[in-house]
Amino acid sequence: MKTKHKIEAFTLSEMVVVLILTSLVVGMAFSVLTMVQKHMNGIQDNLNKNTELHKLEQSLWLDFNRYSKISYSPFDDELVFSSELTSISYKFNTETITKDLDTFKVSLENKAFFFDGNAIQEGYLDALKLSLAKNFRNQVLFIFKKNDATQFME
Numbered sequence: 001m002k003t004k005h006k007i008e009a010f011t012l013s014e015m016v017v018v019l020i021l022t023s024l025v026v027g028m029a030f031s032v033l034t035m036v037q038k039h040m041n042g043i044q045d046n047l048n049k050n051t052e053l054h055k056l057e058q059s060l061w062l063d064f065n066r067y068s069k070i071s072y073s074p075f076d077d078e079l080v081f082s083s084e085l086t087s088i089s090y091k092f093n094t095e096t097i098t099k100d101l102d103t104f105k106v107s108l109e110n111k112a113f114f115f116d117g118n119a120i121q122e123g124y125l126d127a128l129k130l131s132l133a134k135n136f137r138n139q140v141l142f143i144f145k146k147n148d149a150t151q152f153m154e
Helices: 012-066
Strands: 069-073 078-082 087-092 097-099 102-104 108-115 118-120 127-132 140-144
Touching: 012 078, 012 087, 012 102, 012 140
Parallel strands: none
Antiparallel strands: 069 078, 078 087, 087 097, 097 102, 108 118, 108 127, 127 140
């Protein structure tokens, strides 16, 4: 007397359907992962640009209020801060602004200099306006200092 026991198992067609569904789910997961990575890279890039911009703004604010004389030379494309004891300069390049050993990776669209409310091309100044390039969302930095008597003395 032989008894037949049927072994319960999945058929080949059922296994193929499961594999197809699994590959679809894994494919969608990888596409979502790629999209999230692109967004994270964009956020990181914006954070880096904003950090660089804030470091430049902080440095300029400190130097504007630390030094008594500020002058610009268009020939050297250089902003020079000086006092009785020391001086420091900012050199403007196409993609960077260099201050001694610091380099700010900021590309400028335009720069304007002012003294006593009037736009100037060179010489002593008390305010500057930096218009940044499109990759910095065309932001504008305006930095100024209140004039004291030393600014008007030569």
